[in-house]
Amino acid sequence: MEGDAAARAGMLVLARESRGMTQADLAQVMTRESAGTPVSQGYVSKAEAGRLEVTASRLDVYAAALGYPPAVLCADPEIHGVGVGLVHHRKRASLGAPALRRIHAGLALARMQASALLALAGVKPGHRFRRIPVDDFDTPSDAAVTLRREWHLAPGAVPRMVGVLEDAGGLVLIRDLGSRELDAVTQWIDGEPPLFLISAHAPADRFRFSLAHELGHVIIHGEPGATPVQERQADEFASEFLMPADAIRAELARRQLDLPCLLDLKHRWGVSMAALLRRASTLGVISEWQYRNLMVEMSALGYRTQEPGDLTRESPRLIPALVTRLRRDQGYQPGQLAAAAGLLEDEFTRLYVRDDPAAPVSGEVMR
Numbered sequence: 001m002e003g004d005a006a007a008r009a010g011m012l013v014l015a016r017e018s019r020g021m022t023q024a025d026l027a028q029v030m031t032r033e034s035a036g037t038p039v040s041q042g043y044v045s046k047a048e049a050g051r052l053e054v055t056a057s058r059l060d061v062y063a064a065a066l067g068y069p070p071a072v073l074c075a076d077p078e079i080h081g082v083g084v085g086l087v088h089h090r091k092r093a094s095l096g097a098p099a100l101r102r103i104h105a106g107l108a109l110a111r112m113q114a115s116a117l118l119a120l121a122g123v124k125p126g127h128r129f130r131r132i133p134v135d136d137f138d139t140p141s142d143a144a145v146t147l148r149r150e151w152h153l154a155p156g157a158v159p160r161m162v163g164v165l166e167d168a169g170g171l172v173l174i175r176d177l178g179s180r181e182l183d184a185v186t187q188w189i190d191g192e193p194p195l196f197l198i199s200a201h202a203p204a205d206r207f208r209f210s211l212a213h214e215l216g217h218v219i220i221h222g223e224p225g226a227t228p229v230q231e232r233q234a235d236e237f238a239s240e241f242l243m244p245a246d247a248i249r250a251e252l253a254r255r256q257l258d259l260p261c262l263l264d265l266k267h268r269w270g271v272s273m274a275a276l277l278r279r280a281s282t283l284g285v286i287s288e289w290q291y292r293n294l295m296v297e298m299s300a301l302g303y304r305t306q307e308p309g310d311l312t313r314e315s316p317r318l319i320p321a322l323v324t325r326l327r328r329d330q331g332y333q334p335g336q337l338a339a340a341a342g343l344l345e346d347e348f349t350r351l352y353v354r355d356d357p358a359a360p361v362s363g364e365v366m367r
Contacts, residue, residue, distance in 0.1 A: 007059055007073040009050035015066045015073060016048070017105035020098075020178050023048070029065040072342040075112075088186045088217035088234075099179045103197075106175060107187050111195050113341040114171050114319055117352075120332075120340050121322055127169025127193040134220045140233045143220050144240035156247045157269045161208040162314040165215065171195045172211075172316040175351075183210040186218055194218045204311040205272040212238035242271055243279045252276075252285040259297065263309045273298065273307050323352045 030039040216237030338348035
């Protein structure tokens with residue numbers, strides 16, 4: 001860092017919130033990092049308000065306490081596009097505001113990292129996402145049917161949901177979101193591809209539906225706000241996208257829907273037994289009485305918390321493949337890539353580096 005480099009107030013806030021730290025927490029860690037020289041919560045507050053400069057050795061202490069390179073704290077949020085933008089979540093009601101701020105901050109920094117890696121490789125990804133408005137006549141299910149047709153998806157189950165999003169130009173990353181109350185969060189900034197951030201703790205049988213739910217928000221909701229109406233619409237979109245009525249209705253109708261049958265269908269369609277049961281109910285294949293009885297049976301067996309029948313968890317390929325290409329073909333070392341992405345090497349390696357940099361890389365990252 002140059003001697004006169006100074007931290008940006010907005011990045012100080014973003015970096016702290018991404019670590020799930022309060023101002024008091026950060027002050028305590030900074031005190032330890034500065035060999036016992038006291039750092040107060042008031043100092044952190046003034047720095048984040050832009051009322052004092054954070055430079056030189058104090059910048060180094062600040063960065064060490066947050067676990068980011070000093071250069072990240074000096075980055076211009078406007079230039080690097082780390083604003084919140086249009087954000088949607090698939091969350092549970094108990095998720096509080098501090099946890100949500102941490103997730104928003106992590107989302108913004110994840111986009112900054114992905115954008116830096118794409119730029120380093122000379123890749124400007126295009127994408128095939130577009131808004132499809134819904135109203136009383138054009139439903140979320142209609143939007144899902146339209147999108148499947150535009151993306152040339154074969155009838156029936158979606159073999160790989162992450163692959164569908166990446167093939168359309170979306171960015172998908174797995175992260176520890178610091179809470180088990182949220183499965184996924186999505187950000188779409190004008191002129192950029194949507195970014196899907198999926199919880200590392202999301203159960204595999206919720207993973208694909210959470211992605212499809214977030215896709216629904218991206219496609220049909222052009223305004224923020226996790227309202228009950230939006231959530232229901234995103235669920236309806238996800239159900240049609242993953243379990244299209246034309247393909248699944250007949251299969252559900254000709255089967256005796258008991259728990260063994262639902263478990264078998266779970267592996268075929270890649271969604272939870274509960275999602276399949278709801279789909280059978282909304283399509284009118286089973287009665288409300290049958291639906292309630294089966295849900296009671298699942299609850300009694302503990303399936304509402306953890307279902308049987310593990311599904312294979314999908315992993316993103318686009319960004320990890322890009323990192324592999326940069327290392328293998330262009331000779332970048334992890335430390336160099338970490339610096340470009342705005343991370344310390346250990347964290348960058350954990351998040352982005354494959355075990356085998358010589359592994360084959362498809363051409364999908366070079367759009």
